[in-house]
Amino acid sequence: MTTLPLSGTAPLRAVDPRPASAEDGVEESVHVFAGNLVGVLTQPPGGTRARAALVLLNAGLTHRMGPFRLYVQMARVLAAQGFTVFRFDQSGLGDSALSTQVTAGRVMAETTAAMDLVTSLTGVREFVLGGLCSGANDAFNIAPADARVAGLLLLDGVGYRTPGYHLRHYLPRLLRPASIWGYFRRRLGPPRDTPPPELDDFSDFPTRAEAARRLEALDARGVQALLLYTGGVGDYYNHRSQARACFGAVMRSPGMATDYWPECDHTFYLRAHREKLFHAVSQWMLARFGA
Secondary structure, eight states: OEESSOOSSOOOOOOOOSOOOGGGTOEEEEEEETTTEEEEEEEOTTSOOSSEEEEEOOOTTOOTTOGGGHHHHHHHHHHHTTOOEEEEEOTTSTTSOOOSOOOTTHHHHHHHHHHHHHHHHHOOOEEEEEEETHHHHHHHHHGGGOTTEEEEEEESOSOOOOHHHHHHHHHHHHTOHHHHHHHHHHHHSOOOSSOOOOGGGGSOOOOHHHHHHHHHHHHHTTOEEEEEEEGGGTTTOOOTTHHHHHHGGGGGSTTEEEEEETTSOTTOOSHHHHHHHHHHHHHHHHHHHOO
8 A cells, every 4th residue: 555645666757736727738628429418628738648537527417627626627737747638428418418328237338439539539548547526436337347447546535443443433522521421411312213325425435344355356456546535525535554454455555545634525615625636646647558
């Protein structure tokens, strides 16, 4: 397991984390494909100089620009480093019309079509799949079925509460009298019909055992993975070492990188947090998939 900043890699050139502008020479083009899907291809000046392209998947119901244009800015930063990035709307989201083919494999089929398009336009045949929240979950579900997936960028993606999580979550509360009183008041008060929902209740996570097996199989295939968690998922993840407790020995592999940034919110809303994210992702992409 590697925690960011990456260690044990060759020195990397300085990365400018600011979003690229038109003056940087980054090229962007809009494409309609697979009948009803709309996506934007962001390419570096002079064409792709890296062996893998990044495909960003929708974060929840958010348009392909990402929350507060997160994906737009990330795509331009990475393109300035030599990477092709494709961000597209799945059917029924953003500018993509709702598909008449409502099947369990729809997201996989649409992502496959997106990779096919990028290959036809650029010649790149290896891909990093990823995104934020449900985009990370979709990437994690698709990767085992497509050998072209060489990397995963999982932002606030798959994770599970562990004994260490519960200890870190509850122990500070036990030291506060107000928290103890609130606990007993809830226990002794009228019972709730249902507990309030939490973030991972809306996530498409496999079982913990299946997630660990999936990571092991992907690692054996040579897939590189970056699992990055923020304070926005504190209801199921709260420490930088929790990935090892969740997934076991596979997280010791050099192909697995992870970190926990409790100061960042789920959408990386603050500029400083975005710059930190873009720098980390650029370093990871350059080290794993650079020319």
